[in-house]
Amino acid sequence: MTGDPLESETLLRAMFGAEGHLWSVGTLSAFMTPDGTGTPGYGPSGLILGGARSRTRLRPGARLLAFETLSSDPRGWNHGIALSLPGAAGAASGRVRRARDYDPIDPADAGRPVLDLGLGQGPVRALFRPATGEALATEGLTWEEAAPVLAALPGEWVIDTPVLRLERAGAPPHCVPQARATGRSHAETTPLPPGLIPVAHVFPPHPARQQPGEPVGFDSTCHARFQAILARHGRPDLWALKAEVVAQLAAGRFEPPATDRHAATVVRVALRQHAHLHGPPPRAWTERFDRPLARALEGGG
Structure with a gap:
């Protein structure tokens, strides 16, 4: 893992919005994926990428860990880059409470009431920003009780971290219940050093498949590109x-x-x-x- 923050930030900016790069924001207790590709632009709060149903903001400060793991295909493997911060995860509370959001992507939304979904770990918060006051009645419910109610109401789901923030309409965050109960923030197969928590991941194009279950002819240039990243950030x-x-x-x-x-x-x-x-x-x-x-x-x- 290189200690050069400028090099890390340059790499992330190049991948942010790039075709074929899949992003995930959050931990196993709550994570979401943005839908945007294209050229991001600088806004008042950071580098912003807009999509049809989401907005994502990138800021500097993440420590990168490039890694490769095994896949279920006996000939295959996975690869990715974890964006990590110092800290520990801990078990999420799983209970909804009212909060305030002072660092939204659009400064006009600052201070609006939100619901903290009780799914956050370490520096990660999972929020729901309601469009109407009806959603605030779910305060005090467990996530399992509140999720179907909130999913039927207008508003935006938010995964907020110091380095990456995603605001999205539509489906709620994904949640791995066992991870929420145990406090595990990431898969055990990720070789993350102690003292770090991954708050987001990016998965660059794979040289041997389009997506899981869809193999393609091996792309040696694509392979070499990720190996160079692995050499610097693994x-x-x-x-x-x-x-x-x-x-x-x-x-x-x-x-x-x-x-x-x-x-x-x-x-x-x-x-x-x-x-x-x-x-x-x-x-x-x-x-x-x-x-x-x-x-x-x-x-x-």
Whole structure:
């Protein structure tokens, strides 16, 4: 993870609104996705991207963590970039209360009453900004009780963080109930260092698929682009491990490294990418680290 905030901000601005880049704002307790692509513009409160039903604001300050994880496809993998801040998540209260919103995207909305949905973790708040006073009657209800009532009323759902804010009409935030109960903010497969909480994610274009379940011909340029991001913004120890595995594969060596959960994932992703770039990796590697890949290669699946 690079410590250069200017470099991180330049990268985020380039991806903000770019075609094929999927964004998610929030934690597992409450998250939403914007619908806008195009050229963002500077407003009075930050860099703003408008969509048909949403507005998103980007501000500097996030620490970036690029990562790769395994997918359910035995030949595939996922990749993304977590926008993180110092802090801890903690369990969300799950109870609706009245609040004020003093930092909206449009300054004209400052100070309007909102409902805090009780789904926030750490620096993340999940809000509903009602268009009428009727929604305020849900104060004190649990999220499960309030959600269907609020979904039928006019207003905007808001996921607010210090670095990214999304205001959206329509469907309420997604919520993973187990994560809300346990206080988990992100998937265990994300190799986030201790002391950080991811408040948003961006998923750049994937070199081997259009979206999950829709494979495309492998795009080596797209692959190289994300590897450059991973080299600068991934965990240094995991990037060094991946570079060593790639070098061993290129040299025909098999000196298996010691691995924990995240390191084993790095090795498996490197093997799957090798299969796309150069053909099947040596069987010793797949038998040791990735038997699902070995079976897929044997069966042509």
